[in-house]
Amino acid sequence: MASTSFNPPASATRADVAAALARRRKFAEWRFKAYGMVAIAISLGALAILFTTIVRNGYPAFVQSSIKLDVFFDPAEIDPSGTQKPEDIRNANYPKLAQAALYKLIGLESSDRKVRRDANQMLSQSVDIQLRDMVMKNPALIGTTQPVWVLARDEIDALLKGSISRDTPEDRRKVNDRQIGWADKLVADGRMVKRFNTGLFVNGASSDAETAGLGVALIGSFFMMATVLLLAVPLGVAAAIYLQELAPKNRFTDLIEVNINNLAAVPSIVFGLLGLAVFINFAGLPRSASLVGGLVLTLMTLPTIIIATRAAVAAVPPSIREAALGVGASRVQTIFHHVLPLAMPGILTGTIIGLAKALGETAPLLMIGMVAFVIDYPTSPLDSATALPVQVYMWATEAERGFIERTAAATLVLLGFMVVMNAVAIVLRQRFMRKW
Incomplete structure (x- = not known):
């Protein structure tokens, strides 16, 4: 088809015509290769964008913010009868123990309910199960003070990972200025760090993001x-x-x-x-x-x-x-x-x-x-x-x-x-x- 559409000048020799046709075929071949390379480049670019987006959004989930608390396993709260009955141990108010340890770390002395509620919201709800399982497994912990790493709330974790901007007005943030100040203090004291999130691979379903796993x-x-x-x-x-x-x-x-x-x-x-x-x-x-x-x-x-x-x-x-x-x-x-x-x-x-x-x-x-x-x-x-x-x-x-x-x-x-x-x-x- 290319040869039929090619009109050489009348003075052109047969060798000139053959050379011109060869150049046209080479150009057509180069153009086809270019189309293929462009298609591959577009495909690789789309794949790179996809993987980059997934990795950028996904890698923060492999680390999780945790707070190191010195928890006093108060016998009056866990075992008031002193008999170490399983039902008493199981039904104790463990969040209260974790919250008391947190108040001590951040120097909270206010009795204002709103202030204490803000402090309580820095801890994951999984602290209840975590401390309960520790005592159920080893009742000898009752009456002692133990260092325990507990998960921070999802919003606090997002703050430390940069997902929540500090420049956003307070009324549009899920973390208020008071909680940001406490978080900065815990980080400066080495009491809150980002650790490898083993829970991502061992935990089951959960309505709380920080405790959900695969x-x-x-x-x-x-x-x-x-x-x-x-x-x-x-x-x-x-x-x-x-x-x-x-x-x-x-x-x-x-x-x-x-x-x-x-x-x-x-x-x-x-x-x-x-x-x-x-x-x-x-x-x-x-x-x-x-x-x-x-x-x-x-x-x-x-x-x-x-x-x-x-x-x-x-x-x-x-x-x-x-x-x-x-x-x-x-x-x-x-x-x-x-x-x-x-x-x-x-x-x-x-x-x-x-x-x-x-x-x-x-x-x-x-x-x-x-x-x-x-x-x-x-x-x-x-x-x-x-x-x-x-x-x-x-x-x-x-x-x-x-x-x-x-x-x-x-x-x-x-x-x-x-x-x-x-x-x-x-x-x-x-x-x-x-x-x-």
Whole structure:
């Protein structure tokens, strides 16, 4: 087409025309490459902006502001009868003990209720459970004074991280000037510091941002991935081998292959509706259970594993099969001793990619009720739980500022698992790959 639109001057020689056409082809090729480079640059730029935003919002959640209090475990408050009854210890007013220690640190002597309320709001509500668990575990603490690191309130933590500007007028801040002065004093005295937030990985659900964690979501995701691994991998590989190597070629097997390919393109929420109808309403399995989530993700992952395994098996040269059959091996021996080991890199890659895809699914888990507010760790796949992508969704709907950084931090953790799983797929592929 380029040569037909090119009109050389009448005096041009054939060599000049050929050189001009060559230059036009080179320019067209350079222009096409430039389009590709611009497209890649735009994609990388968008990806960089996305990751930069997530990291900038998420990294503050990996540290948490804590206050070191010298708590006096007052026997009159904890064990007034002196008998160390569990119910007395459990029902003691532990926030009062923490507040008394805080008043002493900041030099608060005022009895004004508003001033004391401002001071009390510097401590996280988790101090009650923290001190109670300490005494329940070791009643010998009663009557002693112990240094205890307790979490600061979410608003105080946001102030120290710079999320709340001191220049904002006081009536528009969630932290008043009095609390800012106390916070500065505690920081100057070394009594309030930012420490690594282990609670992000071990705590369960909480309505307070400073105590909310991914512990339940991590265990729930582990149970679900274990279910998918135990069910989807053997079933998917077996189905792929049968369809590719053993199944007769007829209309029935063609129908199965078409349906498998169609299932791979079905929206994930449809699998959630299927799980809700079959596993919960019909089979009666508990709602919000990791087992149900694993079964739903198994159905969703099977087509991916089957298609990837069939492609890996089909890529094995026919000469391998012919050689094995030529020396007397049966078809089953040929498959398991020769074809399957050679197809293993592709099978492993497809399997891990399918698992990584399942790990990041949210819609089907929402349909089966895995948005439960779960505080305690699930001890079995039948217990109520949630999952990492669902936890991201739940935190993203919260209005408090502290949940914004936790949403980004949970996204970073999820992306970390994705990167690790894909890296494992690449390593395994290189480890088992055979060159012909």
